[in-house]
Amino acid sequence: MSILINNETRLLVQGVTGYEGLFHTEQMLSYRSNIVAGVTPGKGGDWVLNGKVPVFDSVQTAVEVTGANASVIFVPAKYVSDAIFEAVDADLPLVVCITEGAPIQDMMRVRQYLSSRSTRLVGPNCPGLISPGECKAGIIPGDIVIPGNIGVVSRSGTLTYEVLYSLKQNDLGVSTCIGIGGDPVKGLGFVDILELFEADAKTDAIVLIGEIGGDDEERAAEYISSSLTKPVVGFVAGLSAVAGKRMGHAGALIEGNLGSADKKVEALQSVGVKIARSPEEIPGLITI
Amino acid sequence: MRLQEYQSKTLFTMYNIPIPNGRIAESVREVKQISEELGEAVVIKAQVLTGARGKAGGIRMAKSSQEAETIANEMLGKVINGYVTKKVLVDQFVSIEKEIYLSIANDRINQKPVLMASSFGGMDIEEISIVSPEKIVKRIIDPLLGLRDYQLRDVAINIDLERSYWQQFGEIIKNLWRVYVDCDATLVEVNPLVITKDGELCALDAKIVMDDNALFRHPSLADFHDKDAESPAEFEARKAGLSYVKMGGNIGCMVNGAGLAMATMDILESLGGKAANFLDIGGGANAQKVEDALRLILDDPQVKSILINVFGGITRCDEVAKGILNVCKEVELHVPIVVRLVGTHDLEGLDMLEGSPLIPARSLLKAAKIAVNKAAEGAK
Numbered sequence: 001m002s003i004l005i006n007n008e009t010r011l012l013v014q015g016v017t018g019y020e021g022l023f024h025t026e027q028m029l030s031y032r033s034n035i036v037a038g039v040t041p042g043k044g045g046d047w048v049l050n051g052k053v054p055v056f057d058s059v060q061t062a063v064e065v066t067g068a069n070a071s072v073i074f075v076p077a078k079y080v081s082d083a084i085f086e087a088v089d090a091d092l093p094l095v096v097c098i099t100e101g102a103p104i105q106d107m108m109r110v111r112q113y114l115s116s117r118s119t120r121l122v123g124p125n126c127p128g129l130i131s132p133g134e135c136k137a138g139i140i141p142g143d144i145v146i147p148g149n150i151g152v153v154s155r156s157g158t159l160t161y162e163v164l165y166s167l168k169q170n171d172l173g174v175s176t177c178i179g180i181g182g183d184p185v186k187g188l189g190f191v192d193i194l195e196l197f198e199a200d201a202k203t204d205a206i207v208l209i210g211e212i213g214g215d216d217e218e219r220a221a222e223y224i225s226s227s228l229t230k231p232v233v234g235f236v237a238g239l240s241a242v243a244g245k246r247m248g249h250a251g252a253l254i255e256g257n258l259g260s261a262d263k264k265v266e267a268l269q270s271v272g273v274k275i276a277r278s279p280e281e282i283p284g285l286i287t288i
Numbered sequence: 289m290r291l292q293e294y295q296s297k298t299l300f301t302m303y304n305i306p307i308p309n310g311r312i313a314e315s316v317r318e319v320k321q322i323s324e325e326l327g328e329a330v331v332i333k334a335q336v337l338t339g340a341r342g343k344a345g346g347i348r349m350a351k352s353s354q355e356a357e358t359i360a361n362e363m364l365g366k367v368i369n370g371y372v373t374k375k376v377l378v379d380q381f382v383s384i385e386k387e388i389y390l391s392i393a394n395d396r397i398n399q400k401p402v403l404m405a406s407s408f409g410g411m412d413i414e415e416i417s418i419v420s421p422e423k424i425v426k427r428i429i430d431p432l433l434g435l436r437d438y439q440l441r442d443v444a445i446n447i448d449l450e451r452s453y454w455q456q457f458g459e460i461i462k463n464l465w466r467v468y469v470d471c472d473a474t475l476v477e478v479n480p481l482v483i484t485k486d487g488e489l490c491a492l493d494a495k496i497v498m499d500d501n502a503l504f505r506h507p508s509l510a511d512f513h514d515k516d517a518e519s520p521a522e523f524e525a526r527k528a529g530l531s532y533v534k535m536g537g538n539i540g541c542m543v544n545g546a547g548l549a550m551a552t553m554d555i556l557e558s559l560g561g562k563a564a565n566f567l568d569i570g571g572g573a574n575a576q577k578v579e580d581a582l583r584l585i586l587d588d589p590q591v592k593s594i595l596i597n598v599f600g601g602i603t604r605c606d607e608v609a610k611g612i613l614n615v616c617k618e619v620e621l622h623v624p625i626v627v628r629l630v631g632t633h634d635l636e637g638l639d640m641l642e643g644s645p646l647i648p649a650r651s652l653l654k655a656a657k658i659a660v661n662k663a664a665e666g667a668k
Binding site for chain 2: 106107154235239249250
């Protein structure tokens, strides 16, 4: 078992003929993910990657023909909200949006729309998910992670890779790793993922990687205290950040009293989460 | 991108939000001329992108054009909270009966827009929230439905606004909402919105912050970009497509990925060092981008050592090594550089660096320790 994606996931790639889309579709295929379709409006009927992936003009058609049940989005930021709406309207249960730079008001409208639908959105501005040995939906390098029983959830990209690499160096494997993204307005949050890990029989411990901005970590702490039975190791990036300065990610910003790393660390520690001071310290704190 | 007050007021005018008569000036002569035209007392306001301008002497009243001339002489060129005053806005003086706070902003917690108002106008919203949080009225707006008319009445009632102003007040909020949506703002703020002695509503101040991610939709507003609001290093970084923030320490940092860049700075601090900058070269950076980034760091005279931390995924470590070596060929390195490369093509990258003066390291913690020690030596 794993969460959200497994060997039964049938992936569709929106923006499959673009530079990023094509490159990462090839990477996902070589990880043996089951990619059943690509979508690029105006290029329906083509095949990409030596005839391995058929291209469709619309998500709806791609779903009808191939039975795709999850989408990974690589389309440019200016088209990204439309791509998400299209995937949601085709009733895909899972949409993973890798694209960085989506306008915030677009994402607020997407969020509001999703509240009345059953689609789960991961991202935008995220590295996606990997259930090692089963499926990769996104851009997390496959060779730095091995199958196992640790669930990893993170707001970051390369920092997550650093953690996965460190786990692998210590022979620790992962059930599913999911990057929820660095934007202020996004799909699934820490609490949603923690609920899924709690219910997943294969996940025995969780690594949570947060950063400055918003109150996702504080909400995670509340959930951990009230409902989570599995041990959690945490890391929060941005202890050295200054208030009012955006640190790369659109969402990595300390605003007034909201979002400092100190408070997040304090909230997580107060509910029994062991906090690592560097990514390399994480494996040593995991007790299963 | 935060707009200057005069730019925000230009937009307000386009959306029928009343503002005082006034104009922007760049010279003392212009200030004098505008104040003569306005004919009455004027308020001269420094156009600098910082809060608390008034306290720092950036907002002053002049009762005559002579006085306006004197004030302009003092204010133009004056440094206010670190920003040089290059322009001043000359507004007609308005007699105030009552001040109101009004804004529409992105509410991070609810992930929706929020309308905020308070009868404590003129104060900083964070100040109001500390002094009397019950005086801030907040209404969440459905981003798909937009502002509802009843919400306007609701806010007016809750800030104890006299009924005779409801109509005018409601129109202003509706127009403010249009500005917020049309300009892809993350904040539109009027503080204060005043009721004048003549019983009119007027926006004395205007603040608009635009979503940088949406600038592509607003090519005309991109002209509003104020180069003076950025440091030269920040300007260069933006041009090169790098995410750069000056941090004030003496260890230059170059990292791929924002989260990892923050974590790298944190580790330096936990070891007693301090980063000179936050710098994210982004995903899939080529040698040219690495070159630009390294030059930017080397240009900072405070830098005593440099830590390059790259975890190769889409980014290839050999490209990073190539970029670093290109710079080394052209300039004499005056500070030690520690390079940690892991991931895609890391061995190739490290091979390329062999024989160069660069200090290679495999573990992040070890690399950080060396960088901190070298910076401490260099600072002696």
